[in-house]
């Protein structure tokens with residue numbers, strides 16, 4: 001093995017892309033303005049079911065500056081129906097191939113004009129008339145059915161033992177139903193496309209969490225070889241799952257450019273984000289828990305009912321975390337769904353675990369109350385030493401340490417068992433709650449290329465995507481570490497679909513997958529360089545063999561005699577080479593990934609204060625302790641945990657997309673009425689990075705950190721609200737009216 005010194009891994013570096021972002025030098029998709037650019041604006045349906053009977057095309061077309069109106073009449077025909085799926089995880093799209101309407105805010109036309117203003121006004125002139133049918137959008141109103149798979153291909157039902165027997169053997173039982181609201185992804189940057197055709201070649205600037213799946217979908221829709229398509233996605237202003245796959249608006253921009261034969265920019269308007277770009281469906285979860293008097297679980301069931309669309313399948317996998325979290329001889333987890341005239345739900349940060357953990361963690365506290373046991377003690381008595389359903393050992397699991405370090409920091413030990421026991425100096429009720437955080441440590445497939453150049457610098461390329469979570473920085477750290485180079489001699493390039501497949505920035509897999517690919521590519525390039533030296537009698541490294549060489553600071557040195565060394569440049573110059581290059585893979589499912597259960601864990605402690613007269617709830621303290629394997633950059637990892645925990649506050653207390661049952665429309669489709677927390681809502685947030693070494697998960701020991709922060713937090717807050725008030729609210733978000 002090559003040894004590495006002075007590793008850049010573990011350094012709390014600030015974002016390498018930070019200066020470009022704050023000075024405006026970083027160009028997001030909508031910042032790109034090719035020569036001759038036209039602007040496109042979508043018109044979207046105001047009905048949720050039926051068809052478009054008439055559009056006033058003449059009025060729109062006559063508007064000064066309008067170049068074309070794209071409707072099902074003239075929209076480019078596609079090589080493949082947008083209702084045809086590409087691969088096992090793929091979604092149906094609305095691309096103006098017919099006049100049908102299957103949800104409110106579905107695109108029904110695109111107006112293309114010389115200016116954004118003209119396109120916006122043109123879209124308003126379309127004045128659509130519909131043949132409308134009565135929509136159904138209420139959870140449970142449609143016929144219920146049991147899906148086969150939920151989330152990204154997980155079995156809908158899994159369990160072990162006999163739940164009914166387990167509950168019958170219990171000495172204490174609770175059964176409770178929790179509702180969680182629909183949430184819409186609202187990244188700062190809306191979905192945007194700047195598309196430019198050159199014959200049958202397409203250049204597209206668009207934010208995506210998956211450049212290769214995006215390229216494959218476009219290739220299929222337009223009947224092109226993938227190499228004819230180049231997508232640039234160097235920066236995303238957030239994604240949260242809604243940019244995992246290309247959405248209809250992004251592709252409509254491409255179609256509009258094809259229709260008019262000029263470059264076109266289409267930016268989804270904020271209110272149009274509440275429709276064709278994905279959302280987290282509402283859930284109704286029923287938890288049945290039984291335990292002996294000492295708190296040891298004898299059975300638990302987690303059932304989720306969720307909404308999906310009438311025309312496609314995505315099911316929020318909210319029961320899935322109950323398969324991994326607590327030891328119990330009898331576990332049943334399952335899902336049901338009902339269809340509604342809504343857009344198809346989609347992956348949203350911690351799909352399943354986010355709403356699932358609110359329900360499960362609330363239910364555990366309800367059981368703790370029944371038993372008179374401290375909530376932390378109850379969790380420790382049911383601590384899973386192996387993965388409950390599979391019996392597999394965990395590749396690593398420092399959850400016990402998370403509980404302990406978080407409890408210590410928070411001061412949990414002095415928590416009274418009974419509710420309504422604590423008040424602050426102003427007379428506000430004070431409550432403390434705990435929630436367990438969990439998220440799987442997955443990997444997809446990724447690839448990277450590393451090139452060591454004659455000038456002693458290196459180029460590392462991979463089609464990875466930075467949503468803001470930090471790949472520009474952490475991949476550079478991993479690359480510099482693998483190459484034995486200082487960071488300032490590293491040229492990292494990402495976000496271009498002509499580069500090797502960087503994998504998907506989803507499922508908290510990006511650093512594990514792409515980082516492993518980058519690590520392997522870097523090590524491969526150093527090995528190729530070392531071979532040039534150790535086989536060359538003129539080199540001071542001659543005969544050392546790869547095993548006897550270390551790479552650091554742009555030099556290779558003999559391990560047995562570090563004074564014998566030479567620089568990367570010297571080696572390449574003598575060999576008469578411009579560069580050496582290697583590719584590396586980020587592995588999907590090697591054998592060790594099957595032998596072990598792989599999850600990140602954490603414990604979140606929350607303090608809330610509730611006004612006893614007004615019911616107003618404030619989160620006043622959050623302490624999260626998380627263990628997710630190797631920390632590549634503690635500053636950015638903490639930042640991920642902060643962001644996740646803040647979203648947990650949002651889930652617990654703020655976000656709620658309200659559907660009008662008559663029209664099927666989201667009534668609060670704007671950021672004034674769709675509440676997310678602002679700075680004043682967020683208290684002191686602390687994230688403790690609990691040490692965890694994982695020898696199995698991948699060569700660098702990395703688990704993901706992108707999603708786990710949102711899990712646990714909302715449950716902790718719900719439990720703290722109960723502890724403050726003695727009122728158990730089972731509708732999430734918890735609003736003050738429920739406390740009065």
Ligand code: MOS
Pocket residue numbers: 209239240241242244347348349350351505506507508
């Ligand atoms: Mo995430 S919801 O897998 O982008």
